[in-house]
Amino acid sequence: MNFMENGTNFDLETKKVRKLMQAENKDEMRDKILEAALRRFTHYGAAKTTMNEIADDLHCSKASLYYYYPDKNAMHIAVLQKIAESFFSEMEEEARNVKSATRALERIIEIRETFLTKFCRLEIFKILQNPSPTILEEMEKAKKREIEIHTQVIKAGVQSGEFKVKHPGKTAELLVLAVNGLRFSVPNHVRPDMEMDDELFAEIIDKQKQLLEIFIKGMKA
Structure with missing residues (x-):
């Protein structure tokens, strides 16, 4: 009984750690996107910057940007x-x-x-x-x-x-x-x-x- 309880607690803690790591990764990626957008907007202007250019700077797909921001205006x-x-x-x-x-x-x-x-x-x-x-x-x-x-x-x-x-x-x-x-x-x-x-x-x-x-x-x- 104790073993099962300990096993259940271990699984719950593992899930919590995984969720926390996922959240941290999302926050880190969000920050990277904003930093890349800020560099582009500051140098070229927001209107002249495209989502493709920001994605290229980050070496990721444009779809990845849309996961965090629905459009350039939101970004x-x-x-x-x-x-x-x-x-x-x-x-x-x-x-x-x-x-x-x-x-x-x-x-x-x-x-x-x-x-x-x-x-x-x-x-x-x-x-x-x-x-x-x-x-x-x-x-x-x-x-x-x-x-x-x-x-x-x-x-x-x-x-x-x-x-x-x-x-x-x-x-x-x-x-x-x-x-x-x-x-x-x-x-x-x-x-x-x-x-x-x-x-x-x-x-x-x-x-x-x-x-x-x-x-x-x-x-x-």
């Missing part, structure tokens, strides 16, 4: 989610280690600038023009996360006496909405669905920095 979204996590993690690191709240807010703008410069070929703004329910949900999560980061920095500034703000959360929300809104209000000679060129991008970042300077002066008054 594109997954790539954006992957790099967005890195983007937010870097900003959150700034918010956790605030020595100067002013400098932390300036660094967040710089992180945004570096991020968009590095990934300008990912066509981030085009995919936001006709967002799916999934994208809308991710956009809402991103906005809340960014507001939380700015709230944390502003609260640190209030605690240190650097800022004089009664409602850090509301101020942070206004700042985030205003800064992000410049992406759509500054361009007046291009279609909303077009990607930013270097000149327009520089203009938007410059105005974001100017706007931040105004906010900081107001918070210090």
